Amino acid sequence: RKLQANAEDSEELVDPPKVEEKIGAVPNGLSTDSDVAKREAESISKRSLRSNAEKFEFQAEVSRLMDIIVNSLYSNKDIFLRELISNASDALDKIRFLALTDKEILGEGDTAKLEIQIKLDKEKKILSIRDRGIGMTKEDLIKNLGTIAKSGTSAFVEKMQTGGDFNLIGQFGVGFYSVYLVADYVEVISKHNDDKQYVWESKADGSFAISEDVWNEPLGRGTEIRLHLRDEAGEYLEESKLKELVKKYSEFINFPIYLWASKEVDVEVPADEDESSDEDETSESSSSEEGEEDAEKGEDEAEKKLKKKTVKETTYEWELLNDMKAIWLRNPKEVTDEEYTKFYHSLAKDFGDENPLAWSHFTAEGDVEFKAILFVPPKAPHDLYESYYNTKKSNLKLYVRRVFISDEFDELLPKYLSFLLGLVDSDTLPLNVSREMLQQHSSLKTIKKKLIRKALDMIRKLAEEDPDESNDKDKKDEEKSDEDEKRGQYAKFWNEFGKSVKLGIIEDASNRNRLSKLLRFETSKSDGKLTSLDQYISRMKKGQKDIFYITGTSKEQLEKSPFLERLNKKNYEVIFFTDPVDEYLMQYLMDYEDKKFQNVSKEGLKLKDSKDKDLKESFKELTKWWKSALASDNVDDVKISNRLSDSPCVVVTSKYGWSANMERIMQSQTLSDASKQAYMRGKRVLEINPRHPIIKELQERVVKDPEDEAIKQTAQLMYQTALMESGFLNNDPKDFASRIYNSVKSSLNISPDVAVEEEDDAEEVEAEVAKDASSTPNAEDADSDVKDEL
Numbered sequence: 143r144k145l146q147a148n149a150e151d152s153e154e155l156v157d158p159p160k161v162e163e164k165i166g167a168v169p170n171g172l173s174t175d176s177d178v179a180k181r182e183a184e185s186i187s188k189r190s191l192r193s194n195a196e197k198f199e200f201q202a203e204v205s206r207l208m209d210i211i212v213n214s215l216y217s218n219k220d221i222f223l224r225e226l227i228s229n230a231s232d233a234l235d236k237i238r239f240l241a242l243t244d245k246e247i248l249g250e251g252d253t254a255k256l257e258i259q260i261k262l263d264k265e266k267k268i269l270s271i272r273d274r275g276i277g278m279t280k281e282d283l284i285k286n287l288g289t290i291a292k293s294g295t296s297a298f299v300e301k302m303q304t305g306g307d308f309n310l311i312g313q314f315g316v317g318f319y320s321v322y323l324v325a326d327y328v329e330v331i332s333k334h335n336d337d338k339q340y341v342w343e344s345k346a347d348g349s350f351a352i353s354e355d356v357w358n359e360p361l362g363r364g365t366e367i368r369l370h371l372r373d374e375a376g377e378y379l380e381e382s383k384l385k386e387l388v389k390k391y392s393e394f395i396n397f398p399i400y401l402w403a404s405k406e407v408d409v410e411v412p413a414d415e416d417e418s419s420d421e422d423e424t425s426e427s428s429s430s431e432e433g434e435e436d437a438e439k440g441e442d443e444a445e446k447k448l449k450k451k452t453v454k455e456t457t458y459e460w461e462l463l464n465d466m467k468a469i470w471l472r473n474p475k476e477v478t479d480e481e482y483t484k485f486y487h488s489l490a491k492d493f494g495d496e497n498p499l500a501w502s503h504f505t506a507e508g509d510v511e512f513k514a515i516l517f518v519p520p521k522a523p524h525d526l527y528e529s530y531y532n533t534k535k536s537n538l539k540l541y542v543r544r545v546f547i548s549d550e551f552d553e554l555l556p557k558y559l560s561f562l563l564g565l566v567d568s569d570t571l572p573l574n575v576s577r578e579m580l581q582q583h584s585s586l587k588t589i590k591k592k593l594i595r596k597a598l599d600m601i602r603k604l605a606e607e608d609p610d611e612s613n614d615k616d617k618k619d620e621e622k623s624d625e626d627e628k629r630g631q632y633a634k635f636w637n638e639f640g641k642s643v644k645l646g647i648i649e650d651a652s653n654r655n656r657l658s659k660l661l662r663f664e665t666s667k668s669d670g671k672l673t674s675l676d677q678y679i680s681r682m683k684k685g686q687k688d689i690f691y692i693t694g695t696s697k698e699q700l701e702k703s704p705f706l707e708r709l710n711k712k713n714y715e716v717i718f719f720t721d722p723v724d725e726y727l728m729q730y731l732m733d734y735e736d737k738k739f740q741n742v743s744k745e746g747l748k749l750k751d752s753k754d755k756d757l758k759e760s761f762k763e764l765t766k767w768w769k770s771a772l773a774s775d776n777v778d779d780v781k782i783s784n785r786l787s788d789s790p791c792v793v794v795t796s797k798y799g800w801s802a803n804m805e806r807i808m809q810s811q812t813l814s815d816a817s818k819q820a821y822m823r824g825k826r827v828l829e830i831n832p833r834h835p836i837i838k839e840l841q842e843r844v845v846k847d848p849e850d851e852a853i854k855q856t857a858q859l860m861y862q863t864a865l866m867e868s869g870f871l872n873n874d875p876k877d878f879a880s881r882i883y884n885s886v887k888s889s890l891n892i893s894p895d896v897a898v899e900e901e902d903d904a905e906e907v908e909a910e911v912a913k914d915a916s917s918t919p920n921a922e923d924a925d926s927d928v929k930d931e932l
């Protein structure tokens with residue numbers, strides 16, 4: 143006896159109809175139903191692929207992946223169920239979307255029911271998951287369950303080989319194959335509206351087979367995955383286990399998930415004679431004393447009742463396992479942090495231990511109405527910045543009135559925010575238009591604008607709530623403990639997604655200021671901690687007009703830069719930009735809060751110094767002389783420096799040309815254009831330190847004898863050394879080295895005219911002849927030895 147909760151005739155799913163019962167189920171090339179039955183029985187019992195099926199080899203990469211899965215000792219095998227349910231839900235989303243423009247597509251009766259059904263066959267050890275989704279044509283089966291189209295799969299295989307976590311499988315688009323964690327033979331029965339019903343089957347041994355399905359119950363439409371469980375995977379035949387897993391992992395699936403669940407119910411059955419007579423007495427004693435007629439009637443009924451008894455019986459019914467209440471439709475105040483976190487994990491297909499860094503759940507009202515939840519993931523995906531400008535990527539799901547439309551709408555968020563995860567559900571967008579039409583809908587612009595605003599607010603808040611970010615040291619203890627879990631969250635965000643903020647500043651002029659507030663960097667005074675522009679400004683010295691920064695490859699390198707000497711001494715703070723993207727960033731970030739940015743390795747650095755003018759005058763001769771001495775080196779000027787303290791000189795670049803760091807970045811790019819490099823190269827100015835003894839000495843000597851060759855050489859060497867110290871690449875190391883050797887010579891008091899001693903060729907020739915003569919007899923011996931051996 144079976145009860146059905148929602149499907150009148152789904153009884154057949156419990157005991158699939160025997161082949162003989164099927165009408166019109168005669169396969170091609172087979173004449174009788176009993177042949178089919180025989181073949182089917184044989185196939186299942188031996189678990190060998192159907193002999194008449196078309197055989198295919200898995201793509202090599204899939205085979206490798208399956209090998210790893212089959213042989214894995216990975217303990218959390220539970221994940222397969224969530225992957226299958228997620229695939230079923232995707233398939234249902236697809237058919238529901240198509241049905242928006244063509245109702246017929248859904249079909250009638252049970253076929254139109256958008257649901258997922260899970261069923262167990264304890265005897266045969268089969269677990270099946272069925273959906274009434276879009277289904278797969280024969281071609282789909284071959285393509286989707288035999289090859290891997292998505293990139294990143296190799297990365298996943300690599301990860302798995304070195305003991306990675308299978309939990310990540312869903313993120314790599316290969317979730318289906320996780321079935322082989324628990325099954326050694328899998329059948330995928332699928333019916334797409336455009337094709338016949340097919341069975342895909344594989345034992346994960348490098349090949350799969352596909353045959354037209356003429357023996358199973360017709361699915362109408364959709365897919366049924368039958369897992370023939372391995373002996374050690376018996377726990378997945380327990381209803382309680384399946385219920386637990388669905389609750390845990392598939393809570394946010396938007397379609398009903400049913401389990402064909404057993405239930406103990408009280409059933410009245412006819413009682414035995416003996417028992418009924420016993421009960422007779424009891425009932426008599428309790429009978430009513432009403433009128434005669436009533437009494438007679440009552441007796442009749444009592445008699446009927448008495449002939450029955452209540453026994454426990456196991457029945458089956460479809461039990462609904464999820465409540466499908468879309469979390470984004472709920473009032474944010476009523477959703478717990480734990481629920482958001484769980485929802486994030488299901489969206490991200492990331493079931494690791496890490497929680498999202500932040501989320502924002504809001505309703506937009508007005509012309510365009512929508513609800514949205516945005517998450518900042520705990521980690522950037524491995525390929526976030528890979529071909530950043532060429533890939534269309536979005537992690538936002540778009541729903542219209544709860545109907546899933548697409549997760550490929552890159553119009554919803556700008557590229558630099560593509561690391562965010564979440565969904566948008568709009569009531570304003572039309573439901574019954576094609577995806578292409580929707581993509582051009584004017585409301586999308588408004589939605590995008592609001593999403594950006596909310597996203598940036600969310601990130602700003604993440605910083606505000608992080609105690610590491612605040613300067614406020616007088617907080618109460620209880621406030622502090624509350625904040626502890628937020629400590630360090632913004633630094634974490636910055637390490638993962640800082641580059642995205644910078645790309646945002648470059649790309650999104652209208653939000654540049656908001657994004658600039660999110661910038662973090664280290665400075666010459668930040669002590670290894672991250673600082674914001676606002677914090678920098680609050681620490682600016684009295685009278686300091688510009689925000690000082692310097693670019694380079696590392697903080698360690700920059701800390702030693704000669705450009706900082708005087709600034710450090712005078713207690714100015716300088717921002718360190720060490721990411722190659724920073725050079726581009728600073729071409730767009732001209733000012734912040736009315737303050738200009740000044741690269742301290744470029745022209746234009748102004749520090750208040752009254753003596754500068756006098757110095758300029760007194761070194762006029764030297765600077766003029768030096769400029770002409772460097773005429774062939776592309777030096778535009780030689781000036782007195784206001785940034786040096788210990789070094790004798792540095793080379794600075796013009797304001798709008800490339801810095802030394804940028805020149806290095808451009809030269810290291812394989813496809814960079816040499817002519818552009820020459821064009822964009824900043825003008826170079828040699829700046830000298832008038833307080834430095836070398837410079838003072840040079841000044842004196844130049845005044846004495848401007849034509850002194852040795853001084854000219856020294857001036858050249860000084861310039862080349864300054865170039866290197868200022869971060870430029872030396873394009874002529876040979877020339878540089880020979881100048882250094884000349885200088886060494888002079889410091890050793892060796893005359894520059896002394897030449898390198900010539901080798902005595904005559905002596906060498908003689909020595910060689912002598913060596914040949916003495917070795918001849920031995921050579922003969924050796925020769926004969928070789929011959930003997932041969």
Ligand SMILES: Nc1ncnc2c1ncn2[C@@H]1O[C@H](COP(=O)(O)OP(=O)(O)OP(=O)(O)O)[C@@H](O)[C@H]1O
Pocket residue numbers: 225228229230232233273275276277278286287311312313314315316317318319364365491
């Ligand atoms: N129940 C199903 N109904 C229809 N198509 C399906 C079903 N299950 C899988 N597929 C098809 O097989 C493909 C491969 O599935 P698989 O789970 O390996 O990757 P995915 O679904 O693309 O990504 P993910 O692993 O993230 O879910 C899917 O993209 C889908 O086209």
